[in-house]
Amino acid sequence: MRAYAIGDIHGQLDLLHNAHALIEEDRARVGDSNAPVVHIGDLVDRGPDSAGVITCLLDGVAQGRNWVVLKGNHDRMMEMFLRPYPMVDMQLLVGYNWLHPGIGGVRTLGSYGVEVPDGIRTYQLHPKARAAVPKAHRRFLADLPAMYRLGDLCFVHAGIRPGVLLDAQSEDDLCWIRGEFHASTADHGALIIHGHTPVDTVTHYGNRVNIDTGAGHGKALSAVVIEGRDVWLLTPEGRQPVSRG
Template identity: 45%
Template sequence: MMGVHFLDARGPEGVRLYAVGDIHGHLDLLAEMHARIAAEIARDRPPDWRIIHLGDLVDRGPDSKGVIEFLIAAVARDNRNIVLAGNHDQGFLDFLDYPDPAGLFARNGGPETAWSYGVALRMADALGLHQTHAALVRAVPDSHRRFLRRLPAAITFGDFFFCHAGIRPQVPLDEQDPRDLLWIRGEFLNYPALHPKVIVHGHTPQAEAEVMPNRVNVDTGAFHSGILTALVVDEAEKRLISVEVPRVSGRR
């Protein structure tokens, strides 16, 4: 099977792409990244552009509610803002449907997400969980739930395929299991051969963005590093940009 190498990959003619890594409730970093991108677009005036957010909007950081509101407004303002689903976004929806105290949301930033909606989750006892889950369900606007439910799992532009976690190797891109697109790690990360397109993803935080022949990982662990990273593709040109806000999640 023929594949595309990162060095040879090209974006669509006349369209600049920005692929933004996992946000995890850090509205300050997201706003700073959008300001950086807006300044570049105003300066360079590309014929067209897309900003692709690779999922994991919520959990761990202090303002998941604000992140969702920011992106709802961005998409409404200009549909060239694209938001993909992440496993933590799905976990939030799952918890709203059924409050599992041992699930992804509860164990990985759920209390911080709930607090951004003004709810202090109590999960040590069944009654506390029942009461605070009910309060969270009331606090989360229907517009937020609709937005998260409608997020696509993947999108492609030119020689690049964008998703949250990665793909199942040797499975056609249009036949990928949505769960793999949100959750896969080892089989994808360790696969050495080229894919039909270069896969741009997040999900697995690294100290620095990973640029491999067959994939690019732009998750630089914003929730603990304070650094949000994006891949920029402008036809044949590829580069990375990052923004940093001091004093987020233990950084300085």
């Protein structure tokens, strides 16, 4: 069983195109046109073209590509802000919202042509944002799943809560969890493929694999191929094995 996965994109459309190209090259080498490509979430924020990333993924799914797109915490924050009545994700620190400088929502709105001047109030900005972000994009974000299962693999954005059955996981944890999940050495019953917390290189911990290599912070966007519980990083020179820690 084979699957491909791409880490947190964060509005980096050029890097996304490069990741797709590496996957197509690997498909050609192994003669596999059917294995799914799982996008691990955090499609938006911080990078220059979140609108283009959503358009690319929406179009690919509509064209019948075997692409799975998961919900990340940044995608969830954007979708919640763009509801008829804007909402703030309760997992955020007090005083934070999607438009906080540390989150990246302002740059995402900029990719849709919406300026966010200093001093603007939510009631002034919200209708402009909803008018600029196509309904199809808002629906796409709202409908994103938070988990994808494939045999012995489980793909999520942030991680899972240890000790809780995979089918009983909450979206809050799937999109936001860090500490308890990272510290766990338990066998989760499936190999968890996730992002959310940037690492220098794709890292295999035995029970989980972190594929977020910091595209949201000006670093690389990684694409991997997984066969069983073995993982390879895809590069222009071909596969590079990811050793288990």
